Amino acid sequence: MTDGATPPVVLTVAGTDSGGAAGIAADLTTFSDLGAHGASVVTAVTAQDTTSVRDIHRLPVAMVAAQIDAVLADLPVAAVKTGMLGSAEAVALVADRFSDQGLPVVVDPVLVATSGAVLGDDQLVRAYRRWLLPVATVVTPNLDEARVLTEVDGPPDVLARLLAETGPAVVLTGGVGSGSCTDWVALPGEDPVPLTHHAVVTGNDHGTGCTFSAALTVHLARRVPLISAVTRAATYTTAKLRLSQHWELGRGRGPIAHTRGEIA
Ligand SMILES: Nc1ncnc2c1ncn2[C@@H]1O[C@H](COP(=O)(O)OP(=O)(O)O)[C@@H](O)[C@H]1O
Ligand SMILES: Cc1ncc(COP(=O)(O)OP(=O)(O)O)c(N)n1
Secondary structure, three states: OOOOOOEEEEEEEEEEEEEOOOOOHHHHHHHOOOOOEEEEEEEEEEEOOOOOOEEEOOOOHHHHHHHHHHHHHHOOOOEEEEOOOOOOHHHHHHHHHHHHOOOOOEOOOOOOOOOOOOOOOOOHHHHHHHHHHHHHHHHEHHHHHHHHHHOOOHHHHHHHHHHOOOOEEEEEEEEEEEOOOEEEEOOOOOOOEEEEEEEEOOOOOEHHHHOOOOHHHHHOOOOHHHHHHHHHHHHHHHHHHOOOOOOOOOOOOOOOOOOOOOOO
């Protein structure tokens, strides 16, 4: 982007994390870092830190709808990502609002936090399957989320293929092995492709999935092809993990960096 040029508008529909690691905090800082203007629709407020989610307040669905409608009526949204939606009603609403906008829709199906807190129940999972996955451009589950969504306890490539059969492209994230991570990318009707990058050894990984899917959304907003967008998002996420690798913040799994540093 040249100085002074109007940035693309990227929208997140997600929850807040009072500890500043995941959710809206991760999304907006990532959008900003990558040169996009971030718009945000809050679905839920969480009382959360690096150790646990203490409480969740879900906003009324009418308020979620009002925020989406305000943004869409005024701003030229180039892509949208969803994070914690919090209820089946919110999932159905988001699917309805974005099914015919002609935008890239990135769905991070947030069901569980790093701390182990459950952020979505069975009804919500059914709503993802029924309403949101069919209208998503890309869905970015980790292995646990993919198992819940497919109800299959298989290897990541098999789950990525199964999910892609429901309509969207799939990026199944985060198989951390010895020294490397493998994300599986699957397109409907095609063989899944593994994308491998270096792993950062750190306990500071709270907000990693949100950061990755936010970066992916910015690249898709700029119409970068999927595989290249995934690779760039993983490179960005890895650089942020490296930046916070040795931080000492909180008593649990610390935040991935949302500060600016030397990014490779
Ligand atoms: N320790 C790590 N080092 C480098 N990359 C990582 C590490 N952990 C996760 N990633 C990458 O971060 C992105 C998000 O993955 P993941 O951690 O699975 O998300 P989630 O937080 O939803 O579980 C993926 O590209 C994944 O490969
Ligand atoms: C409000 C809120 N949204 C999402 C998450 C989950 O964050 P994510 O980055 O997908 O996963 P973790 O890195 O936290 O596992 C959250 N905790 N809170």
